[in-house]
Amino acid sequence: MGSQFKTVTIAGGTGALGYAISEAFLNDGSYNVKILRRKPENENDCYGLLRYSISLLAAAKETSVKRFISSEFGVGYKRGILPVSDDKAKFREELEKSGLEYTCIYPGLFQEYLCWIGYDVENKKATFFGDSNTKLFTTSLPDIGKYTVESLKISEARNARINVAGATLSLNEYLEKFEEITGSKWEVIEDRDV
Numbered sequence: 001m002g003s004q005f006k007t008v009t010i011a012g013g014t015g016a017l018g019y020a021i022s023e024a025f026l027n028d029g030s031y032n033v034k035i036l037r038r039k040p041e042n043e044n045d046c047y048g049l050l051r052y053s054i055s056l057l058a059a060a061k062e063t064s065v066k067r068f069i070s071s072e073f074g075v076g077y078k079r080g081i082l083p084v085s086d087d088k089a090k091f092r093e094e095l096e097k098s099g100l101e102y103t104c105i106y107p108g109l110f111q112e113y114l115c116w117i118g119y120d121v122e123n124k125k126a127t128f129f130g131d132s133n134t135k136l137f138t139t140s141l142p143d144i145g146k147y148t149v150e151s152l153k154i155s156e157a158r159n160a161r162i163n164v165a166g167a168t169l170s171l172n173e174y175l176e177k178f179e180e181i182t183g184s185k186w187e188v189i190e191d192r193d194v
Protein backbone atom coordinates (compact mmCIF):
# COMPACT_ATOMS: atom_id res chain seq x y z
CA MET A 1 0.00 0.00 0.00
CA GLY A 2 1.32 3.47 -0.83
CA SER A 3 1.37 6.60 1.28
CA GLN A 4 -0.46 9.89 0.72
CA PHE A 5 2.58 11.74 2.13
CA LYS A 6 5.39 13.03 -0.06
CA THR A 7 7.76 14.91 2.28
CA VAL A 8 8.89 13.99 5.79
CA THR A 9 10.72 16.39 8.09
CA ILE A 10 12.63 14.68 10.89
CA ALA A 11 13.53 16.73 13.96
CA GLY A 12 16.56 15.30 15.79
CA GLY A 13 17.63 13.29 12.75
CA THR A 14 21.20 13.31 14.08
CA GLY A 15 20.17 11.48 17.27
CA ALA A 16 20.25 7.72 17.91
CA LEU A 17 16.64 7.10 16.94
CA GLY A 18 16.38 10.02 14.52
CA TYR A 19 19.25 8.58 12.49
CA ALA A 20 17.53 5.16 12.24
CA ILE A 21 14.24 6.79 11.23
CA SER A 22 15.96 8.99 8.62
CA GLU A 23 17.74 5.95 7.19
CA ALA A 24 14.46 3.98 6.97
CA PHE A 25 12.73 6.81 5.07
CA LEU A 26 15.71 7.16 2.72
CA ASN A 27 15.76 3.36 2.14
CA ASP A 28 12.04 3.41 1.37
CA GLY A 29 12.90 5.78 -1.44
CA SER A 30 9.48 7.31 -1.97
CA TYR A 31 9.84 10.41 0.21
CA ASN A 32 11.51 13.76 0.04
CA VAL A 33 13.41 13.63 3.39
CA LYS A 34 14.34 16.78 5.31
CA ILE A 35 16.30 16.86 8.57
CA LEU A 36 15.48 19.66 10.98
CA ARG A 37 18.50 20.65 13.14
CA ARG A 38 19.12 23.15 15.89
CA LYS A 39 21.24 26.10 14.82
CA PRO A 40 24.89 25.48 15.85
CA GLU A 41 24.72 28.47 18.23
CA ASN A 42 21.78 26.77 20.03
CA GLU A 43 23.45 23.38 20.46
CA ASN A 44 24.13 23.95 24.15
CA ASP A 45 20.52 24.88 24.90
CA CYS A 46 19.14 22.00 26.92
CA TYR A 47 15.64 23.25 27.49
CA GLY A 48 14.05 19.83 27.73
CA LEU A 49 11.89 17.55 25.68
CA LEU A 50 8.53 19.07 26.62
CA ARG A 51 9.40 22.64 25.59
CA TYR A 52 11.19 21.43 22.46
CA SER A 53 8.23 19.23 21.45
CA ILE A 54 5.69 21.99 22.11
CA SER A 55 7.63 24.45 19.94
CA LEU A 56 7.80 21.83 17.18
CA LEU A 57 4.06 21.27 17.44
CA ALA A 58 3.39 25.02 17.15
CA ALA A 59 5.66 25.22 14.08
CA ALA A 60 3.90 22.18 12.57
CA LYS A 61 0.49 23.83 13.02
CA GLU A 62 1.71 27.08 11.53
CA THR A 63 3.06 25.33 8.45
CA SER A 64 0.00 23.03 8.03
CA VAL A 65 1.93 19.79 8.52
CA LYS A 66 -0.32 16.86 7.50
CA ARG A 67 0.75 14.33 10.19
CA PHE A 68 2.78 14.81 13.39
CA ILE A 69 4.56 11.71 14.74
CA SER A 70 5.37 12.23 18.40
CA SER A 71 9.00 11.81 19.50
CA GLU A 72 7.82 9.82 22.53
CA PHE A 73 8.85 6.31 21.38
CA GLY A 74 8.56 4.63 24.77
CA VAL A 75 5.79 2.59 26.31
CA GLY A 76 3.02 5.19 26.60
CA TYR A 77 3.20 5.76 30.36
CA LYS A 78 0.43 7.66 32.10
CA ARG A 79 1.37 10.57 34.36
CA GLY A 80 2.84 9.97 37.83
CA ILE A 81 5.62 7.46 37.09
CA LEU A 82 8.76 9.52 36.29
CA PRO A 83 9.32 13.24 35.46
CA VAL A 84 10.40 12.33 31.91
CA SER A 85 7.32 10.16 31.30
CA ASP A 86 5.12 12.93 32.82
CA ASP A 87 6.51 15.34 30.21
CA LYS A 88 5.81 12.81 27.48
CA ALA A 89 2.25 12.29 28.74
CA LYS A 90 1.69 16.08 28.93
CA PHE A 91 2.92 16.48 25.36
CA ARG A 92 0.70 13.59 24.18
CA GLU A 93 -2.32 15.43 25.65
CA GLU A 94 -1.27 18.63 23.84
CA LEU A 95 -0.83 16.73 20.58
CA GLU A 96 -4.17 14.94 20.82
CA LYS A 97 -6.05 18.21 21.29
CA SER A 98 -4.00 20.16 18.73
CA GLY A 99 -6.29 19.36 15.82
CA LEU A 100 -3.32 18.06 13.81
CA GLU A 101 -3.41 14.51 12.55
CA TYR A 102 -1.02 12.50 14.74
CA THR A 103 0.53 9.12 15.54
CA CYS A 104 2.27 7.97 18.74
CA ILE A 105 4.44 4.89 18.30
CA TYR A 106 5.30 2.68 21.29
CA PRO A 107 8.16 0.24 20.59
CA GLY A 108 8.92 -0.69 24.22
CA LEU A 109 12.59 -0.64 25.22
CA PHE A 110 15.10 -0.10 22.42
CA GLN A 111 16.97 -3.42 22.04
CA GLU A 112 20.28 -1.54 21.76
CA TYR A 113 19.61 -0.29 25.32
CA LEU A 114 18.98 -3.67 27.02
CA CYS A 115 22.06 -2.80 29.11
CA TRP A 116 19.78 -0.31 30.93
CA ILE A 117 17.89 -3.19 32.54
CA GLY A 118 20.89 -5.26 33.59
CA TYR A 119 22.37 -7.07 30.56
CA ASP A 120 26.13 -6.49 30.64
CA VAL A 121 27.53 -7.90 27.38
CA GLU A 122 31.13 -6.98 28.13
CA ASN A 123 31.22 -8.90 31.41
CA LYS A 124 28.63 -11.52 30.38
CA LYS A 125 26.56 -10.77 33.43
CA ALA A 126 22.78 -10.29 33.85
CA THR A 127 21.26 -8.53 36.85
CA PHE A 128 17.55 -9.16 37.32
CA PHE A 129 15.80 -6.42 39.27
CA GLY A 130 12.43 -8.17 39.18
CA ASP A 131 10.73 -11.45 38.28
CA SER A 132 12.81 -13.04 35.52
CA ASN A 133 9.63 -14.45 33.95
CA THR A 134 8.26 -10.95 33.35
CA LYS A 135 7.60 -10.39 29.65
CA LEU A 136 9.01 -7.24 28.10
CA PHE A 137 8.47 -5.86 24.61
CA THR A 138 11.52 -4.47 22.81
CA THR A 139 12.38 -3.27 19.29
CA SER A 140 15.67 -2.52 17.53
CA LEU A 141 16.37 1.01 16.22
CA PRO A 142 16.34 -0.06 12.52
CA ASP A 143 12.98 -1.82 13.04
CA ILE A 144 11.51 1.26 14.79
CA GLY A 145 12.59 3.21 11.71
CA LYS A 146 10.77 0.76 9.43
CA TYR A 147 7.61 0.74 11.60
CA THR A 148 7.62 4.55 11.48
CA VAL A 149 7.72 4.49 7.67
CA GLU A 150 4.92 1.90 7.57
CA SER A 151 2.77 3.97 9.97
CA LEU A 152 2.23 6.49 7.16
CA LYS A 153 0.72 3.79 4.95
CA ILE A 154 -1.88 2.24 7.26
CA SER A 155 -5.20 3.84 8.19
CA GLU A 156 -5.06 2.36 11.75
CA ALA A 157 -2.16 4.69 12.61
CA ARG A 158 -4.11 7.88 11.87
CA ASN A 159 -4.89 9.77 15.11
CA ALA A 160 -3.81 6.73 17.11
CA ARG A 161 -1.37 5.33 19.62
CA ILE A 162 0.17 2.18 18.17
CA ASN A 163 2.24 -0.51 19.86
CA VAL A 164 4.95 -2.24 17.86
CA ALA A 165 7.31 -4.97 19.04
CA GLY A 166 10.34 -6.67 17.54
CA ALA A 167 10.29 -9.20 20.39
CA THR A 168 8.18 -9.95 23.44
CA LEU A 169 10.27 -12.15 25.69
CA SER A 170 10.82 -12.73 29.40
CA LEU A 171 14.01 -11.49 31.06
CA ASN A 172 15.18 -15.15 31.13
CA GLU A 173 14.48 -15.53 27.42
CA TYR A 174 16.52 -12.39 26.59
CA LEU A 175 19.34 -13.91 28.66
CA GLU A 176 19.11 -17.12 26.60
CA LYS A 177 19.42 -15.03 23.41
CA PHE A 178 22.50 -13.22 24.76
CA GLU A 179 24.07 -16.57 25.77
CA GLU A 180 23.32 -18.00 22.33
CA ILE A 181 24.85 -14.99 20.53
CA THR A 182 27.93 -14.72 22.76
CA GLY A 183 28.38 -18.52 22.87
CA SER A 184 28.85 -18.62 26.63
CA LYS A 185 26.97 -19.06 29.91
CA TRP A 186 26.37 -15.72 31.72
CA GLU A 187 26.58 -14.99 35.45
CA VAL A 188 23.13 -14.12 36.88
CA ILE A 189 22.58 -11.78 39.83
CA GLU A 190 19.12 -11.53 41.40
CA ASP A 191 18.74 -8.02 42.87
CA ARG A 192 15.24 -7.57 44.27
CA ASP A 193 16.11 -4.74 46.70
CA VAL A 194 15.98 -1.89 44.17
Ligand SMILES: NC(=O)c1ccc[n+]([C@@H]2O[C@H](COP(=O)([O-])OP(=O)(O)OC[C@H]3O[C@@H](n4cnc5c(N)ncnc54)[C@H](OP(=O)(O)O)[C@@H]3O)[C@@H](O)[C@H]2O)c1
Residues within 6 Å of the ligand: 011, 012, 013, 014, 015, 016, 017, 018, 036, 037, 038, 043, 045, 046, 047, 048, 052, 071, 072, 073, 074, 075, 107, 108, 109, 110, 113
Ligand atom coordinates in the same frame (compact mmCIF):
# COMPACT_ATOMS: atom_id res chain seq x y z
N1 LIG B 1 12.10 3.32 24.65
C1 LIG B 1 13.39 3.41 24.87
O1 LIG B 1 14.08 2.44 25.26
C2 LIG B 1 14.12 4.70 24.58
C3 LIG B 1 15.51 4.76 24.68
C4 LIG B 1 16.16 5.95 24.36
C5 LIG B 1 15.42 7.05 23.95
N2 LIG B 1 14.05 6.95 23.88
C6 LIG B 1 13.26 8.09 23.40
O2 LIG B 1 13.43 8.23 21.99
C7 LIG B 1 13.44 9.61 21.63
C8 LIG B 1 14.74 9.93 20.88
O3 LIG B 1 15.83 9.67 21.74
P1 LIG B 1 17.35 9.59 21.22
O4 LIG B 1 18.10 8.79 22.23
O5 LIG B 1 17.38 9.20 19.78
O6 LIG B 1 17.79 11.12 21.38
P2 LIG B 1 19.23 11.73 21.10
O7 LIG B 1 20.18 10.71 20.54
O8 LIG B 1 19.61 12.45 22.36
O9 LIG B 1 18.93 12.76 19.91
C9 LIG B 1 18.15 13.90 20.12
C10 LIG B 1 18.36 14.83 18.93
O10 LIG B 1 17.40 15.87 19.06
C11 LIG B 1 18.00 17.13 18.73
N3 LIG B 1 17.73 18.11 19.82
C12 LIG B 1 17.02 19.24 19.66
N4 LIG B 1 16.91 19.92 20.79
C13 LIG B 1 17.58 19.22 21.72
C14 LIG B 1 17.86 19.45 23.10
N5 LIG B 1 17.39 20.52 23.74
N6 LIG B 1 18.61 18.52 23.76
C15 LIG B 1 19.07 17.42 23.12
N7 LIG B 1 18.85 17.16 21.78
C16 LIG B 1 18.10 18.06 21.11
C17 LIG B 1 19.48 16.90 18.54
O11 LIG B 1 19.70 17.02 17.14
P3 LIG B 1 20.29 18.36 16.50
O12 LIG B 1 21.44 18.79 17.35
O13 LIG B 1 20.67 17.90 15.13
O14 LIG B 1 19.16 19.35 16.49
C18 LIG B 1 19.74 15.45 18.97
O15 LIG B 1 20.62 14.77 18.10
C19 LIG B 1 13.25 10.38 22.95
O16 LIG B 1 11.89 10.68 23.13
C20 LIG B 1 13.72 9.41 24.01
O17 LIG B 1 13.12 9.63 25.28
C21 LIG B 1 13.39 5.81 24.16
